Amino acid sequence: MNTTIMLFLLQDGITNGAIYALLGLALVLVFAVTRVILIPQGEFVTYGALTYASLASGQMPGTAKLALAMGIVACAFDLFVARKALHGRLILRSVLANVVLPAIVLALTISFAAQKPPVAVCIALSLVIVAMIGLYLYRIAFQPLAHTSVLVLLIASVGTHLALQGLGLLFFGAEGQRGPAVLSGSFTAGALRFTGQSLTVYGITIAFIVGLWLFFGLTLYGKALRATAVNRLGARLAGIRTTLSGQIAFLLASVIGALSGIMIVPITTLYYDSGFLIGLKGFVAAIIGGLVSYPLTAVAALFVGIVEAFSSFYASNYKEVIVFMLLIPVLLLRSLAAPAVEEEKD
Amino acid sequence: MSALLSVTDAHVAYGKVEAVRSVGLEVGQNEIVTIVGANGAGKTTLLSAIMGILPLKGRVTFAGRDLARLDIEDRVAMGLGLVPEHRELFVTMNVEDNLELGAFRIEKSRAKASIERIYTLFPRLKERRKQLAGTLSGGEQQMLAMGRALMGAPKLLMLDEPSLGLAPIIVADIFRIVTELKASGVSVLLVEQNAQAALKIADHAYVMELGEFVLSGKASDIAANERVAASYLGFQHEGESAI
Secondary structure (H helix, E strand, C coil): CCHHHHHHHHHHHHHHHHHHHHHHHHHHHHHHHHCCCCCCHHHHHHHHHHHHHHHHCCCCCCHHHHHHHHHHHHHHHHHHHCHHHCCHHHHHHHHHHHHHHHHHHHHHHHHHHCCCCCHHHHHHHHHHHHHHHHHHHHHHHHHHHCCCCHHHHHHHHHHHHHHHHHHHHHHHCCCCECCCCCCCCEEEECCEEEEHHHHHHHHHHHHHHHHHHHHHHHCHHHHHHHHHHHCHHHHHHCCCCHHHHHHHHHHHHHHHHHHHHHHHCCCCCECCCHHHHHHHHHHHHHHHCCCCCHHHHHHHHHHHHHHHHHHHHHCHHHHHHHHHHCHHHHHHHHHHHCCCCCCCCC | CCEEEEEEEEEEEECCEEEEEEEEEEEECCCEEEEEECCCCCHHHHHHHHHCCCCCEEEEEECCEECCCCCHHHHHHHCEEEECCCCCCCCCCEHHHHHHHHCCCCCHHHHHHHHHHHHHHCHHHHHCCCCEHHHCCHHHHHHHHHHHHHHCCCCEEEEECCCCCCCHHHHHHHHHHHHHHHHCCCEEEEEECCHHHHHHHCCEEEEEECCEEEEEEEHHHHHHCHHHHHHHHCCCCCCCCCC
16 A cells, blocks of 8 residues: 555545544434434435435425425324314414425425526525424424333334335435535645545535534523433423424434435435445444544544545455444443443433 | 412322322412421422422412423423422533523523522622532532522422531521522422421421321421421420521
8 A cells, every 4th residue: 555545545534434423423412312312314314315416407306295294294293292282373383384394395396306406406405305304203203202211212213214214215216316516626735636525525514513512512502402411300490391402403413414415425326225324334433432422423433434444445345344343342342441320210 | 369389189109109198288479388307208209290290190280370281391481490309400511501501491681680690699609600510519509500490580499408418507508598589589499308497497387297298387386396396306496486
């Protein structure tokens, strides 16, 4: 191996690692706030990517219809729960957020899809569609289970992952798609060639991490999210609704997932089931961060990306094996370092 | 409509075990009411159930409204506050953030004013406002827990064992603040094992034993009661009451 190859691999690893970092952060966030290990994070990635690719090639993505369908179910859940104390404002709010909003987005998607909209419109629509799916997914699958154990939530999480993956096959077919680059063009610095797309990846990742940091550190809602993660009962006693925190967490996770997908799909071909593996690599990083530490997760994600790049060079058949084997020493170390903890009851 | 909080025929059970049986209680406007009793009498259980943390069979009204269908957050928004025994602070966040979050349901402009009020009430918290809540001493944590609850502008503050495990000088401070709260128009429902101190500042008192109220009356009368004196106040009690 010479230096040029090494630099190439490093660059490749860092680009992938940046994506894993975003996904890992979303996983940590969702777990800390809701105790859900978000397996369908990968579906947010594929949905984002393939919705974007479909729109860009002038096709109508099925996800827009799915958002409306899920919104109607979510609205029905809201109304059913509040059936004994229904009042106008509550009904109006639920119908607006769960039915009217996705209906408007669906109408926009239909009208735009036919005329091959510009990249910015495709991105905006894809993000909104996947964000809504994330929000309604929380309402339908996780909010009713909010008080149950981590294991029950994990089972629900696996279930939603399988369901969304199946729907992905239905919407996008078994063939892979590629999307247009967000930023075309490239330049070379020494031996390295930087494409506009990889620069977009770095830029957006850094912007998102800084944005999250500011959101958690400075805004009341960000602090409320942290508070829920630290002490659920304390947060409720302060008047912070667990469901509100859960909604914000899922909204952020789905936007992060979709954005990651949109950034990857110009670089590699994505299939309806590609998201799972990508999400799992974010998960490896999140586990290295102990599902609690954001900075550790981000660093671990870069490490995962770099290990992946190098193993695909040296032993491409074993690429995934090597990446997931990273978990074994980490889990071993963690289990030795931490005393056994019983699951919290609340 | 006179009572701010009224509990009638309340039962609270953990599975099949009834920890609170047929309890009735009233807290009026601008009043300190205390529930005294031994460890395990069901005092904490009762407060948790009033707050909505545990399911309660019976009727609870607050400010004239039935609380049955309201969850914890709604009760907080109505002006019911609880400082739980374990304080439940956001230990990895600093004092100021903890207080700020206590005012989550309050408009920003009002929250600013109440944070200053909390700092005058607890000057120690102002000194430590950038310190993480988990690194505070026990007394400071208790102050912070009370401060956070007060940030929500409660009409009734329920305090669960505020003096537990604290040095006597801090206990005195906390009881002084409770009386100041009353003066500023906040009613207090105080659960205490330190019956002597609690009865001194309370207007009305209930004595709880094994999940039931066995005695109730004016705090001064309860303090003078021989049985209470023997069980909860120790031998130093001399029977004089400050009416």
